[in-house]
Amino acid sequence: MPPLSPSVSEVLSKRLHEAREDLLATLRSRTDAPDDEAPAIAPLAHQGQSDDAPQSDMLSDIEQHLADHESALLHEIDIAIGKLESGGAGICEACGQDIPEDRLLATPTVRLCIACQEQLEKDRHTGRGPSM
Template sequence: MPISQSLHDEVAKKLQDAREAALATVRTRTDSPGDEAPSISPMAHAGQNDDAPTAEMIAHNEEHFADHETALLHEIDAAIGRLESGGYGICESCGCEIPEQRLLATPTVRTCVPCQERIEKEEGTGRGPTM
């Protein structure tokens, strides 16, 4: 059964807002005024008295953030695609409906909670107990 129109509209807005925020983050990281090196390059963080390892560490962190934003944009675009094609809200693992609260909490989610827990257990990627 397809998701309700109200849920569709709310999720579409959340995904669009998240997409714009991620794109804005990517732009601020990669846009550089004038002839400055983009902030992602190692030399962008090397001041006159800075050591190269510190600059490299900062550049590595910038690359990590850029990779994260790129992956996030991919997830958002995939969710928008499922929303437009009518496959949104269906667990990719078992085919069951994903509860509305889960979709609203994490609009890019692809699986129901039991399948997500099983996948994390199999891959060893679960966060484990939380406080």
């Protein structure tokens, strides 16, 4: 299996590290707050004096869901950075075949080749095709 070309490796590294920093900043904005304020993710952060409690709860739930999603994405980015640094980037985790550089450039956190991804989606019934 040929390693990634140096130019693709450099582009992937730059994009992954930038995405990681952006995500960390976003997560910090949800969880950090001045001493006299609750962070955006806090249960009562969206409730004012005359606010509707269910709406406040819904907004807090949305903030929590977004933070969970961003944390999962951060984990995927960390895995991709680790694989890139160890020389394992571009190798399908399921079959061991090469993942095309164009696929990696399109989605730097991809872990499966197209054939294995299609099989996974078929097995889990999560593909984009018809559901009936």
